[in-house]
Amino acid sequence: MDLRTIKTFKTIVKYGSFQRAAEELKYAQSTVTTQIKNLESALGVTLLERGKNLQLTEAGKLLNEKGDLLLKGFENLQSAMEDLVNGESGIIRIGVMEPTASFRFPQILTPFKKKFPKIQLSIQIHSVKILSEMVKKDEVDIAICTAPEQALGTIFEPLFTEEVALLTPSTHYLSGKETICLQDLDNEQLLATSSFCPFRKNLEKQLIEAGINPNYGLEVSNMLALKHFVQSDFGIAVVPVIAITPLLEGTVIKPITDFDKGLTVGIMRNEERSYQGKAMEYLLELLHQGLKKPVKSLFSN
Template sequence: MDIRSIKTFQTIVKYGSFNKAASELKYAQSTITTHIKKLESDLGTKLFEREKGLHLTQAGKLLNRKGELLLKDFENLQEAMSELINGESGMIRIGAMEPTASYRIPNLLKPFIKAFPKIQVSIQIENSKTLSKMVKSDEIDLAICTAPDLSSGMHFTPLFSESIALLIPENEQLGGQETITLKDIENEEILITTAVCPFRRNLEKQMIDKGIRPNYQMEISHMPALKFYAQAGFGIAAVPLITVTPPPEGTVVREISDFRKALTVGMLRNEERSYTGKAMESLIQLLTENLATEKLE
């Protein structure tokens, strides 16, 4: 039993005639007859009685009721399949590190969701190392993160630099200084993220290169939460500048004058995967054009 035969059957019922159905469907009369014979053979029963006109059998009446639903479901399936093939429906899985996930991605996705309302978007927020593994294992389609140790088949496109600044409680002496160096924070109680965080590793490397040993007061795993602990007076926080613009009440922001290298953030993709489809192509273009607006260091 195929959809074409059911459509032929429904057309015959609608017009009450094999001839009129053939004209409507632009089929030869023999084709219409063949469709119905095949349908009756597949179902193992007659669908029409031809004595004194054309009438439906009980089986024909049942097929007439169910056939309309079958055709509608098939049309819906065809439409959904076409949208999926053309990249206008389905799911796109994005990975993002903080603070990009909270401070940059939300507003960028608004026009995308409006343009592709049938696309489901999944956002996974992880550190760069985890995101790299997820891209490689096809758990996500792409990631916005720092550059990983690239393996075969992985491609990283730099987009922007994430600047680092100090968030300091107003009552701290350091907050009164207009110019702050890495040496100035050597003995300060620093609030920092976990050891896998690229922002922490970058700060540590620059301090160690200058012979400075960091003094960590508290380790907080969630990057956007750092500012609230600094605001509460637990210490100074080394944070991406975007997360403290403007600074929370009771704090001041100071840049580190000899902090020379901001982190480069970009788009990580798996070269072994195909990134076709209108939605995916549009998303990649949207992210690239809107994120690649800040000077790379």
């Protein structure tokens, strides 16, 4: 069944005349007559009782009622297809790790949603290990995270380095020290994130290189929850500065003078994927602008 024929039928019903419908649609009257005959033949019913005045049969009344839905549905589909081709609709799947997901990403997405309101965004928040697998399996289009341990099948573009510092309860003796170095963490009860967390792995590597065996008193899988456990005096933690800003009452933040550097965060993609479309181009532009922009440190003067 041709949707153009449905439109012809609806036009005939509107004007009550084959001739008027032909004039409106700019068809020859014979074309309109042929379309209706073919439609009736395809459906196996009579739609219009011909005579001095056209009359809808019961089948015609049903088609007249449902025809609007068919035409509207087709128009919506056509519009959606045009938006998709023009890169103005569809879905973009983004993987993000903490603390970027909570503290940096929402502000970056605000102008994107204003410019591309029809684009559906799917945001998956996971560890870099899981995000790496999702990128390889094409379960997300891009991921914002640290570099994967095994980069096979992915491309990583670094954007910024996450600043790291020591968070202590205000009652802890280290909170009163003027300077903190890695050696000060020896034999201290450290609060840690999960063993596969890249921030924990980076800390462990630097402690071991400094001859310190990490002493973990409590493991908390959610990095954003660590500051609350420090506040409750469960121990001290080395965490990204952005994740503890603003400081909770009863906690103190200290730079670690010999901590080599924080972790580099960037965009991870599937090496076999190409990324096209205005929406994705604009998103990548926002990510470069927003994530490369320096964030004022708590230790800045």
